[in-house]
Amino acid sequence: MTIPGPVPPPSNSLEAMSQSYIDCYYSRTLATSETYPSAGGRIAADVCIVGGGLAGLTAALHLTRAGRSVVLLEAQRIAWGASGRNGGFVSAGYATGLSNIERRVGPDQARELYRLSMEGVEIVRGHIADLKIAEAQPVSGIVKAVRYDTRGAMRSSRDKQEREFGMRLRYLPREEVTAMFASPKYREGVLDEGAFHFHPLNYGRALAREAVRLGAAIFENSAVVSVDLEGARKRVKTRDAEIDAEQVLFTTGGYTGAVLPALKKAFLPIATYVLLTEHAPDLVRSAIRTTAAVLDDRRAGDYYRLVDGGSRILWGGRITTRTTDPRDIAALLRREMVTTYPQLSALKVEVAWSGLMSYARHLMPQIGQLRPGVWFCTAFGGHGMNTTAIGGTVVAEGMSGESDRYKLFAPFGLTWSGGVFGKAAAQLTYWSYQAADAAREYRSH
Numbered sequence: 001m002t003i004p005g006p007v008p009p010p011s012n013s014l015e016a017m018s019q020s021y022i023d024c025y026y027s028r029t030l031a032t033s034e035t036y037p038s039a040g041g042r043i044a045a046d047v048c049i050v051g052g053g054l055a056g057l058t059a060a061l062h063l064t065r066a067g068r069s070v071v072l073l074e075a076q077r078i079a080w081g082a083s084g085r086n087g088g089f090v091s092a093g094y095a096t097g098l099s100n101i102e103r104r105v106g107p108d109q110a111r112e113l114y115r116l117s118m119e120g121v122e123i124v125r126g127h128i129a130d131l132k133i134a135e136a137q138p139v140s141g142i143v144k145a146v147r148y149d150t151r152g153a154m155r156s157s158r159d160k161q162e163r164e165f166g167m168r169l170r171y172l173p174r175e176e177v178t179a180m181f182a183s184p185k186y187r188e189g190v191l192d193e194g195a196f197h198f199h200p201l202n203y204g205r206a207l208a209r210e211a212v213r214l215g216a217a218i219f220e221n222s223a224v225v226s227v228d229l230e231g232a233r234k235r236v237k238t239r240d241a242e243i244d245a246e247q248v249l250f251t252t253g254g255y256t257g258a259v260l261p262a263l264k265k266a267f268l269p270i271a272t273y274v275l276l277t278e279h280a281p282d283l284v285r286s287a288i289r290t291t292a293a294v295l296d297d298r299r300a301g302d303y304y305r306l307v308d309g310g311s312r313i314l315w316g317g318r319i320t321t322r323t324t325d326p327r328d329i330a331a332l333l334r335r336e337m338v339t340t341y342p343q344l345s346a347l348k349v350e351v352a353w354s355g356l357m358s359y360a361r362h363l364m365p366q367i368g369q370l371r372p373g374v375w376f377c378t379a380f381g382g383h384g385m386n387t388t389a390i391g392g393t394v395v396a397e398g399m400s401g402e403s404d405r406y407k408l409f410a411p412f413g414l415t416w417s418g419g420v421f422g423k424a425a426a427q428l429t430y431w432s433y434q435a436a437d438a439a440r441e442y443r444s445h
């Protein structure tokens with residue numbers, strides 16, 4: 001196998017290269033300028049990975065370290081999808097709560113799965129430390145804040161999580177939460193000291209760099225257009241290349257197309273939005289007085305954090321089944337920000353963007369083997385930073401015969417997403433959550 005290494009961008013400048021990513025905070029603050037060629041000719045490998053987000057990259061690194069020859073094909077740029085444009089929150093858990101997981105698999109397996117989600121956080125932390133990815137800029141602490149009085153429920157759920165999982169969680173009464181976040185909205189909070197926030201695009205690109213250093217072949221601008229998965233050797237085609245591999249792994253997330261119908265039918269693409277404010281350190285500090293990130297517990301809640309040395313806010317929120325962008329994402333999100341912090345009414349938005357997440361109906365990741373040699377690892381929803389790390393790890397362990405931990409996800413298979421009916425149901429569920437959240441908040445005033 002010929003393995004091409006990184007090639008410099010034509011102008012060799014970060015600015016030129018960042019243009020092939022969507023315009024967002026992360027592409028504006030890229031730390032390095034490597035690019036990868038597009039795939040051409042016939043290539044043989046042990047494993048072909050389709051999709052270069054954090055799920056595919058984590059698996060690629062693990063498999064390369066385990067001595068497999070790996071080809072990774074990415075339709076656009078490394079971590080171009082959700083992985084390189086998200087909120088950057090890395091915390092334990094899944095897109096659905098422990099009680100929902102328990103209902104499907106019982107308390108013991110639910111706890112095992114939760115522990116895997118915690119291991120996912122440690123995998124990301126470990127990569128940053130071991131590979132010295134300073135440009136991932138990790139900052140400790142995520143606060144979960146609530147906008148209503150939980151009447152003791154938040155404190156007891158904190159105690160339970162500490163007891164069962166040994167998490168480092170600090171309960172924040174109203175005075176403390178509002179000392180950190182100067183908003184009249186918040187009533188209580190819990191600070192997760194083991195969670196952190198970071199620059200996911202720089203992180204993803206560093207994983208790619210390391211995989212290539214160890215021998216993986218990574219190709220950008222190499223969309224997979226067809227596959228033949230019947231024989232013992234699988235064939236994966238891009239416009240200019242044919243990859244012949246013993247095993248294929250699909251990690252195409254919310255951008256999954258029609259190449260593998262079983263995957264396409266099993267997920268709903270859900271959009272969510274983020275904005276970056278202008279540089280305004282004093283104004284920003286009048287609202288947010290901590291380096292910890294915050295998310296509120298509403299199911300359609302806001303999540304935000306300071307970036308750029310505390311001088312700007314990166315604010316995310318809203319989810320929708322509408323996959324085309326609304327005309328003014330910035331105005332939509334800005335309204336949420338100013339309702340929470342009236343003192344920020346003069347703060348301007350510099351850029352706003354959207355991204356697609358992949359959700360299964362059961363809200364859990366889909367990880368497993370479709371048939372011998374054909375694997376999938378997707379549907380991480382809005383909680384992908386830790387779960388892509390553990391998903392990519394357990395699927396790689398399964399592919400290389402190191403473990404069968406991926407089977408813990410078997411109860412959450414590729415169930416039909418419901419197509420357009422699933423979309424309508426998801427949107428209705430979201431609106432009903434919004435209404436329930438608003439009612440709960442209203443009752444506690």
Ligand SMILES: Cc1cc2nc3c(=O)[nH]c(=O)nc-3n(C[C@H](O)[C@H](O)[C@H](O)COP(=O)(O)OP(=O)(O)OC[C@H]3O[C@@H](n4cnc5c(N)ncnc54)[C@H](O)[C@@H]3O)c2cc1C
Pocket residue numbers: 050051052053054055056073074075076077078079080081082083084085086087088089090091222223224225251252253254255256257259272273274303316354355356357358377378379380381382383384385386388
């Ligand atoms: C705006 C936003 C904010 C979020 N905030 C957070 C957060 O703060 N914390 C958190 O934990 N999670 C967050 N998430 C969720 C998280 O980003 C995702 O769950 C995670 O990144 C999914 O990773 P992935 O590798 O599965 O998919 P992606 O990162 O989407 O990667 C899939 C890749 O596959 C490629 N691809 C698709 N089809 C093909 C093909 N035919 N051939 C080749 N390549 C193909 C795509 O180009 C894409 O790069 C957020 C998501 C969004 C959109």
